[in-house]
Structures are given as structure tokens and as C-alpha cells.
Amino acid sequence: MSSTLGKQFVVTTFGESHGQAMGVVVDGIPAGLAISPDDIRFELQFRKTGNYLVSGRREADEPEIISGLFNGRTTGAPVAIIFRNVDAISSLYSEVSHKPRPGHSDLPLIRKYGRENWDYRGSGRASARETISRVAAGAIAKKLLMHVSTYVTGYLRSIGPVEGTHCSDPIRSLDSKRYQTRALDGETDGKFTALIKSAMKDGDSYGGVAEIFASNAPQGLGEPVFNKIKADIGGAILTIPAITGFEYGMGFDAARMKGSEAADEIVRGEGDILRYRKNLSGGMLGGLTTGETIAVRCAFKPTSSIRIPAKTVDLDTLEPAEISVTGRHDPVVAVRGVSVAEAMMALVLVDHALISGLIPHAKLSHKEAGIIEERWGDYVKKCQ
Numbered sequence: 001m002s003s004t005l006g007k008q009f010v011v012t013t014f015g016e017s018h019g020q021a022m023g024v025v026v027d028g029i030p031a032g033l034a035i036s037p038d039d040i041r042f043e044l045q046f047r048k049t050g051n052y053l054v055s056g057r058r059e060a061d062e063p064e065i066i067s068g069l070f071n072g073r074t075t076g077a078p079v080a081i082i083f084r085n086v087d088a089i090s091s092l093y094s095e096v097s098h099k100p101r102p103g104h105s106d107l108p109l110i111r112k113y114g115r116e117n118w119d120y121r122g123s124g125r126a127s128a129r130e131t132i133s134r135v136a137a138g139a140i141a142k143k144l145l146m147h148v149s150t151y152v153t154g155y156l157r158s159i160g161p162v163e164g165t166h167c168s169d170p171i172r173s174l175d176s177k178r179y180q181t182r183a184l185d186g187e188t189d190g191k192f193t194a195l196i197k198s199a200m201k202d203g204d205s206y207g208g209v210a211e212i213f214a215s216n217a218p219q220g221l222g223e224p225v226f227n228k229i230k231a232d233i234g235g236a237i238l239t240i241p242a243i244t245g246f247e248y249g250m251g252f253d254a255a256r257m258k259g260s261e262a263a264d265e266i267v268r269g270e271g272d273i274l275r276y277r278k279n280l281s282g283g284m285l286g287g288l289t290t291g292e293t294i295a296v297r298c299a300f301k302p303t304s305s306i307r308i309p310a311k312t313v314d315l316d317t318l319e320p321a322e323i324s325v326t327g328r329h330d331p332v333v334a335v336r337g338v339s340v341a342e343a344m345m346a347l348v349l350v351d352h353a354l355i356s357g358l359i360p361h362a363k364l365s366h367k368e369a370g371i372i373e374e375r376w377g378d379y380v381k382k383c384q
Contacts (some may be wrong), residue, residue: 001125003125005236005239005347006028006347006348006351007351007355008028008351008354008355008361009026009027009028009029009141009144009347009350009351009354010026010027010028011024011025011026011134011137011347012024012025012027013130013133013134013137014133015082015083015085015125015130015133016119016121016122016124016125016127017085017088017119017121017122017123017124017125017127017129017130018085018088018090018093018119018121018122018124019085020084020085021082021083021084021085022082022083022085022129022130022132022133023080023081023082023083023133024080024081024133024134024136024137025078025079025080026068026078026079026080026081026137026140027078027079028351028354028361029068029074029076029079029140029144030074030076030144030359030360030361030362030363030364031073031074031075031076031362031363031364032073032074032363032364032365032366032368032369033073033074033140033143033144033364033369033372034072034073034369034372034373035065035069035072035073035074035079035140035143036072037062037063037065039139039140039143039376040063040065040081040136040139040140041061041062041063042139042380042383043135043136043138043139043142043339043343044061044063044132044135044136044139046135046177046182046336046338046339047131047132047135047336047337047339047340048061048336049328049330049336051180053180053181053193053196053197053331053332053335054180054330054331054332054335054336055128055328055329055330055336058087059083059085059086059087059129060083060084060086061083061132062083062084063081063082063083063136064081064082064083064084065079065080065081066080066081066082067079067080068080073369076362076363079140081133081136081137083132083133083136085129088121088122089328090121090122092326092328093120093121093122095323095325096120096323096325097120098314098315098316099312099313099314099315099321099323100312100313100315101304101305101310101312101323101325102304102310102311102312102323103301103304103310104123104126104304104305105123105126106118106120106123109124109126110315115315126241127241128241128242128330128333128336130241131240131241131336131337131340131343134240134340134343134344134347135339135340135343137343137347138152138339138340138342138343138344138346138347139343141343141346141347141349141350142342142343142346142379143372143376144350144359144372145346145349145350145353145359146371146372146375146376146379147353147358147359147364147368147371147372148216148218148353148358148359149216149375150214150215150216150217150218150349150353151170151214151215151216151379152212152213152214152342152345152346152349153170153171153173153174153212153213153215153342154173154176154182154210154211154212154213154338154339154341154342154345155167155173155175155176155182155183155184155210155211155338156176156181156182156183156192156208156209156210156334156335156338157208157209157210157211157297158208158209159181159192159195159196159206159207159208159332159334159335160195160199160206160207160208160302160332162191162192162195164183164184164188164191164192165183165184165185165187165188166184166211167184168279168293168295170213170214170215170293171215171382172184173211173213174382174383176338177383177384178383178384180193180335181193181196181335182210182335182338182339192332192335195332196331196332196335199331199332200331202308203306203307203308203324204302204306204307204308204331205302205303205304205306205329205330205331205332205333206302206331206332206334207242207244207299207300207301207302207332207334208299208300208332208333208334208335208337209297209298209299209300209334210297210298210300210334210337210338210341211295211296211297212237212295212296212297212298212338212341212342212345213293213294213295214283214293214294214345214346214349215293216293217283217289217291217293217294217349218289218291218353218356218358219288219289219290219291220288220289220356221288221289221349221352221353221356222284222287222288222289222352223287223288224286224287224288225287227287228284228286228287228288229284229287229288229289229348229352230248230284230287231287232348232351232352233248233284233294233296233344233345233348233349234246234248234296236344236345236347236348237296237298237341237344237345238298239344240298240337240340240341240344241333242300242301242303242304242333242334242337243298243299243300243301243337244299244300244301245298245299246296246297246298246299247296247297247298248281248282248283248284248294248295248296248297249279249280249281249282249283249284249295250262250280250281250282251282251297262280264276264277264278264279264280264281265277265278273291275291275292276290276292279292279293279295282294282295282296283295294345294349296345298337298341300332300333300334300337302332302333303329303330303331303332303333305325305329306324306325306329307324307325307326308324309322309323309324310322310323310324
């Protein structure tokens with residue numbers, strides 16, 4: 001069961017939804033980077049459970065950094081972070097233990113690993129609970145990317161049939177940090193909230209679409225053949241639970257366009273830097289970053305665990321059965337999914353920046369670490 005991502009910035013997650021703890025080990029961080037529990041907490045707040053629009057599971061999500069730091073700075077050794085599970089209620093999954101849920105990973109996991117080895121409690125490793133480890137690693141990646149002035153941000157474009165306000169400005173997308181639904185403005189937040197409440201009342205769920213940006217990404221990250229930057233970002237985002245689609249730039253709209261419409265003019269910008277007039281490619285061409293803003297969109301399916309009864313088969317009798325899932329689940333997983341997609345984008349970009357030598361492999365100078373800390377502080381302020 002693969003749980004590792006990256007070549008230079010290597011991330012390994014561990015733990016089960018109803019086990020003792022979740023955790024992550026991050027290897028490849030240069031020495032000298034200041035990391036604190038507050039840095040991790042800041043990013044985790046945007047995927048936190050326990051409020052009225054998301055999963056009712058109340059976890060503290062308190063990061064315990066147990067290795068890789070000395071005097072608050074990285075040593076170059078792996079950084080390990082754990083999160084104790086304090087609010088798992090396994091009894092809610094007694095019916096799931098013999099009735100695989102439609103639309104969920106239950107049946108594929110049983111077929112691959114055997115029913116006797118299947119951790120049905122909260123879906124085990126397949127749970128959205130696992131994404132806490134990704135966001136924690138993503139916080140470190142986001143901070144380290146500030147060495148090259150790259151910022152990763154995102155927002156929620158739509159929920160179910162309700163389209164929200166769209167934008168192409170990464171700075172504007174920071175406004176979504178102020179709304180629990182990750183909408184861009186108060187009007188959209190109100191619409192999203194009403195739809196989520198209706199889903200909760202009906203015992204149903206909705207899907208959604210998130211848009212993620214990386215501003216000021218360095219030119220030339222990626223490779224022109226197999227390790228294309230678009231493939232690595234797409235592959236990382238597609239590992240997120242409930243993701244069903246990925247596109248960048250023009251995306252699927254390009255299939256309905258003429259070549260003359262899709263051609264992005266090259267112009268001379270400020271400082272004689274050559275730019276793309278419209279950035280139709282979403283910051284990636286030929287498998288490489290162009291220096292323009294990277295813009296990707298990802299689709300989350302509706303949460304599969306819902307109260308509305310659905311047809312299944314009882315594994316004990318092999319007879320037709322129904323299941324109504326009564327656990328604590330997100331009515332719209334995309335709301336918390338925005339922060340996870342941001343983390344996956346950041347993990348890929350920092351890995352490529354390290355591979356390219358744009359970020360030092362061994363250590364940051366005192367000056368470099370200070371600049372990163374200053375930029376991180378500015379980012380936190382802009383999110384508030």
C-alpha cells in the first residue's frame with residue numbers, strides 16, 4: 001500500500017481514521033527553516049471538522065512535531081508530525097462491517113486485501129481523515145516555496161448546481177479563507193451555506209469544484225516528456241479522496257475551440273520579460289512551467305456516506321440489502337477539500353523546485369530563512 005509522494009521532498013503519511021493517531025514524515029527539508037506548531041495549525045484550520053457545515057467529528061488536530069527540529073528550526077533530518085485521534089466512534093460503523101457502501105472504496109479494498117484485513121472503521125486509510133497529514137506537510141511546502149516567492153492559494157467555484165463567483169487572481173482567492181464554505185464573497189457564501197444546510201436536512205450530499213493557483217511559480221519546473229509538471233500536479237491531486245476530475249488552463253473547453261482561439265499571444269512584458277497575453281495554458285506548456293500563474297481545477301464527487309438508504313449486498317449472507325450510513329460525514333467534502341488540493345499542489349511544486357536546485361538542498365542561510373519567515377507572516381495576515 002503506497003503512502004509516499006515525491007522524489008526530493010518526500011512525504012509519507014500513516015495512520016488510520018479510527019487508529020491511535022494520524023501522522024506524516026517529511027524528508028528532504030533543508031536545514032534552517034523555522035517551523036512551529038502554529039504554522040501547521042494555521043493551514044489545518046481550513047480543513048478542520050466539528051462545525052455545523054462539515055463533519056461533526058470533533059478532533060483537536062493538535063500537531064506534535066516529534067523529530068527534525070532543534071531550537072525551532074529544521075536540522076535536515078526528517079520531520080515527523082503526529083495527530084492523536086480523540087473522537088473516533090467505531091460503533092457507528094457496525095453495519096458497514098458487513099454491508100459495503102455504494103460509491104465508496106469498501107468493496108475494492110475487500111477484493112484487494114481480504115475482508116479479514118479490511119479496516120471498515122471510518123474507512124481506515126481511505127478516510128478523508130488521512131488528509132490531515134497532507135495538509136500538515138503542505139504547510140511546510142507552502143512555507144518553503146516562499147524562498148522562490150511562490151504562493152499557493154485556492155477557493156471553491158461551485159457546489160452542486162450553485163455556481164459561485166469565479167476569479168483568476170491568486171490574491172483575490174485569499175478572500176475565501178474568511179468564509180467557512182471557501183467561497184470568494186459573502187453572497188456566494190450565503191448560497192453555498194443554504195445548499196449545504198438543505199443537503200444535511202435531507203441526509204444527502206453534493207459535489208463541488210475547487211480552483212487552485214500557484215502565483216509566481218519559477219519558469220522551467222518539470223520535464224518535457226514523462227515527468228511533466230501538469231502530470232505530477234494532476235496525479236497528486238487525483239490521489240485526494242473523492243476527486244473525480246482534473247483540468248488546467250482552458251481544460252475541456254479547449255476541445256470546443258478553434259486553434260486561432262486557443263493560441264495565446266506572446267508579448268513583451270515589464271522588464272522585457274516575454275509573457276503570454278491570456279495565460280490560456282494555465283501556467284504550463286510542454287510539461288514545463290511558463291512563469292505565469294498556474295491555474296488548475298478539480299472536481300469532488302458528492303460524499304458517498306449518506307443517510308438516504310441505498311442498495312448493497314450483505315457480505316454475511318450474500319443477499320440483497322440496504323444501508324443508511326449514520327456516521328459523521330461531510331455534506332460537501334469539497335469545502336474542506338480546497339485546503340487539501342492546495343497542499344498537493346504545494347508538495348509537487350516544492351519537490352520540483354528542490355530538484356531544479358532553486359531551493360537549497362542542504363541548508364538555508366540565516367538571511368534566506370529570515371526572508372521566508374517575513375513572507376510567511378505577510379501571507380498569514382492576508383488570509384485574515
